[in-house]
Amino acid sequence: KWKGEGTTQNLESIVIGRCYDYIRIVNPAVGEKNCSQIWEAFKNAFINKDPCSILPKDYELFINLSLHTIPPNKSLFWENNQLLVNSFAARGRRYMSLGDTLFGFFGDFLNWCGQADSPGLDYESCPTTTECENNAVESFWRMASITYAQHSSGVIHVLLNGSAAGGAYPQPGFFADFEIPNLQKEKISQIVIWVVDDIEGPDIDSCGNHTVKTLETRLKTLGYDVTCSDNYKSVMFLLCLD
């Protein structure tokens, strides 16, 4: 029916388990959360509805229940380099990327959708974003990205891929469309951009050029203090591992 993969098997057990894993083991500093309630709020965002009619604000209750502080200076935004970011952030110890927050941890690498007139999850197939934008997963990440940006403070970091076809700063993109517009200027002291090329990959973009220049200009126009460095050494070492 749809072109995308169906809902991940055992979704409920996985996400409830992740919720408890997060509050008991990964980041107990967030305190007590009601994981069953969080699951219900998450599910109610998209079940029993046309899977092409899910909006970010449908996840509002889910976000309210799973929200927690993001420590200042630890936010790490990124585009086109998820695995690299996961390694670099070290599960929240060094940086807290969206995937290291409870709400991000909850949904990372999973897939889900419902169906109209039925309380069940669709395990057969789910709409891709090309088929319809307002699908369950896309809206989830839009809402999560908006929230993450709104709650970031201090020095914020952005890791971009200088070898990505089409440029390091994709437009449209999550960072461009959902995160930048939701940054709280009065809480942010500086924006640090790192443009890192794949090892032996093409140097398509770099600081001061093409899409990165567009990004730098945009942020400066918005009034932010912006710095940019190419091939930030620390991150390069991670790439050398492969």
Place this chain on the structure above:
Amino acid sequence: MPFQQGSARTRQRTVLLVGIAVLLAALVLAVVLASLLTHGKHEVSPKMLKWKDRGTTKNLQEVILGRCYNYITAQYPELGDKDCLKIWESLKDAFIYKNPCNITTEDYQPLMELASHPIPCNKSLFWSKTGDLVHRYTKSNQNFLTLEDTLLGYMADRVSWCGDPSAPGINYESCPKRSECESNPGSVFWKMASKMFAEAACGVVQVMLNGSVEAGAFRSSSIFGSIEVFNLNPDKVSEVHIWLMHDLGGPQSESCSGHSIKRLISILEERNLKVICEDNYRPVQLLQCVHNPDHTDCRLCTNST
């Protein structure tokens, strides 16, 4: 005979009344007990034993189940035939209501059988006193698997559990430390899982040791030194590669030519295993460099690695 019937009936009535009274008393007792038991579900019953280590992880069931499904669904779908519910039940049965100082390998046998899976050759990565570094490495490089990257280890990592003979059978307040008793649920689990992990290894195996530790990189008292080394199968394992890592800018207490490493090499060779040792295996050192990029040992990658 009316008189006898009369007294018999009285006796019957008395018996009946007594019976009802007993039943009522039993019912009241049952209700009281039930409310006490359910009320005290997460409280320490006064009879529960007290230990020195942290207690069972709260929501253990949800965490274990979630991790099991996450592992087989999102990470290793080829293990799709694993029954996570059964696996959780077998873990619980291993320790619930038991005295946590009397755990045996038999207690864990069903769990081990349900959750074990084959390990591809050349991928086993053992470690001792390098926990943080080795797991950062396997997270970035899927070519190697530590015990904590197998289903059993993945489920149990950083989680604790122990039982108690009194209800509810699980002790969330405290669990025995190894110094209090060796046959505690955690120690027995990890020893058994480590043994099986070593037995399953084939081809070239790797071990990451810490050359900045004062007490020596290889210790016979560690799990690696006491269990894993002796359960590698020389018919399956072709070579052992030792990666001896030093903290960047840390003490170089020992290197490949060091005393404890020589001892390890002789133990392995005596078991008919070929051994190679490398100081500061470069790919792992690069990982250390991520957080200390200006150190003299941290030149950016060259293709000489």
